[in-house]
Amino acid sequence: MKDRVQAADHKRAITFCYRGFTANFGTRHMVASILEQAGHDVEQIKDGPADFSADSVVWIWGNTNWYPGLYAQLAAMPRAQRPLVVLWHTEPLPLPRAAGLPWPRLNWWETAKFVLRDSNATDVYTNYLVLRRWLKQGIPDVLVAATLGRCGFLSERGIAADWVPLGYESSYGRDLGLSREIDVLFLGAQDVPRRNRLLRGLRKKGIQIEAVGSYVDPSCWGEERTKLLNRTKILLNLARTPGEFPDLRLILGMANKALVLSEPIYQPDPFVAGRHFVSSSIGEMPETIRYYLAHETERVVISERAHRLITQDLTMEGSVRRILDLISMRANQRAVVDRPYEASAP
Incomplete structure (x- = not known):
C-alpha cells in the first residue's frame, strides 16, 4: 500500500468541467490554466461523457446541476473504476439556520426551471437537491464550498465540506489609473425582481446608478468589464436573496479598486466589513453612498486595502x-482503504 501513496506535488491527469456562459463559450477557464501551469495534464469539457481512468481526477466547477451527462456516466460506473471527483461548489445554497434569515421564494422563471428540472437552473433549492442526489451515489470524493455560509448549510445536514474561497486572478481586472466618473455601478443580471425593486427604490431617493450585466453580452466580460470598473467609484452589491454572499462581485470590485458597498452579507469571510468593503442596510444605503462619494480619502483607503488583500493573500493560485x-489527502485515503470523505480540520 505504501507504494501507492502519492506526494502532494504528484502530477495528475485532470478533466476540468466548466459549462461556461454564452458570452464566454470556448474560453479556457482560469483554473484549468493554473493547473496546466503547475504541470498537470488538463482537458476542459462542458459536460460528460468523457474519457478518464480510475487514477485520474475530475474537477467540477460551479454546481452539479450543470452536468447531467457527467452524472449519468459516473453513476453508472462501479465505484472502484471511477476517477477521483472534486466539486468546487461556487453557486448559491440556502443559508444555514444560524443566519436567522428565511429561505428565499423563487420568482416565476426560477420556479419554472425548478419544476422542469432545467440543467441551466442555479437557484438554491435546485443546487442543493441535485447535489444531494450526487452524494447518494458517493459523488464527489472531495466537496469544497467557496463560502462559509454554504459550508454551514451543508454541515447542518451532515454533509462534510471544506472551505476554500475564490481567489483573485488577473482576468478579474487591475488598476488602470482611469478617471472614475461613474459614481455608482451595479454589475450583474438585470432580470432579478428583488434586485430591480431595490434599484428602483434607491433611484427614487436620488441615487444615480448605472446598471449593466448580461450572460450573453461579451462587453460585460473581460477587458471591457475591467475598463468599466476602473471608471467606477462605488460598486454596489444587491444580492438575489438577503444575506447571500456573491463573492465574485466583491472580488471584481476590489481587483479594480472600486469601493464595494453591500447590503449585509452572512459570513463574508475572508472579507471584513469596514476594512475591505462597506456594509449598509438598504434603508441607510442612500446616505452611505452620499458619504463615501463626498469622502474620497476614506473611500480610497478601503479600496486600496481590499486590493492588497486579494492580490497578495487571496489568489486563485493559492x-x-x-x-x-x-x-x-483523499487519493491517499483511497490508496489505503476506500472510506467516506472527511473534511479537513479548519
Missing part, C-alpha cells in the same frame, strides 16, 4: 493549491 492538497 486556492487551487489548497484544493490540490485536499485531492492528495
Whole structure:
C-alpha cells in the first residue's frame, strides 16, 4: 500500500468541467490554466461523457446541476473504476439556520426551471437537491464550498465540506489609473425582481446608478468589464436573496479598486466589513453612498486595502493549491482503504 501513496506535488491527469456562459463559450477557464501551469495534464469539457481512468481526477466547477451527462456516466460506473471527483461548489445554497434569515421564494422563471428540472437552473433549492442526489451515489470524493455560509448549510445536514474561497486572478481586472466618473455601478443580471425593486427604490431617493450585466453580452466580460470598473467609484452589491454572499462581485470590485458597498452579507469571510468593503442596510444605503462619494480619502483607503488583500493573500493560485492538497489527502485515503470523505480540520 505504501507504494501507492502519492506526494502532494504528484502530477495528475485532470478533466476540468466548466459549462461556461454564452458570452464566454470556448474560453479556457482560469483554473484549468493554473493547473496546466503547475504541470498537470488538463482537458476542459462542458459536460460528460468523457474519457478518464480510475487514477485520474475530475474537477467540477460551479454546481452539479450543470452536468447531467457527467452524472449519468459516473453513476453508472462501479465505484472502484471511477476517477477521483472534486466539486468546487461556487453557486448559491440556502443559508444555514444560524443566519436567522428565511429561505428565499423563487420568482416565476426560477420556479419554472425548478419544476422542469432545467440543467441551466442555479437557484438554491435546485443546487442543493441535485447535489444531494450526487452524494447518494458517493459523488464527489472531495466537496469544497467557496463560502462559509454554504459550508454551514451543508454541515447542518451532515454533509462534510471544506472551505476554500475564490481567489483573485488577473482576468478579474487591475488598476488602470482611469478617471472614475461613474459614481455608482451595479454589475450583474438585470432580470432579478428583488434586485430591480431595490434599484428602483434607491433611484427614487436620488441615487444615480448605472446598471449593466448580461450572460450573453461579451462587453460585460473581460477587458471591457475591467475598463468599466476602473471608471467606477462605488460598486454596489444587491444580492438575489438577503444575506447571500456573491463573492465574485466583491472580488471584481476590489481587483479594480472600486469601493464595494453591500447590503449585509452572512459570513463574508475572508472579507471584513469596514476594512475591505462597506456594509449598509438598504434603508441607510442612500446616505452611505452620499458619504463615501463626498469622502474620497476614506473611500480610497478601503479600496486600496481590499486590493492588497486579494492580490497578495487571496489568489486563485493559492486556492487551487489548497484544493490540490485536499485531492492528495483523499487519493491517499483511497490508496489505503476506500472510506467516506472527511473534511479537513479548519
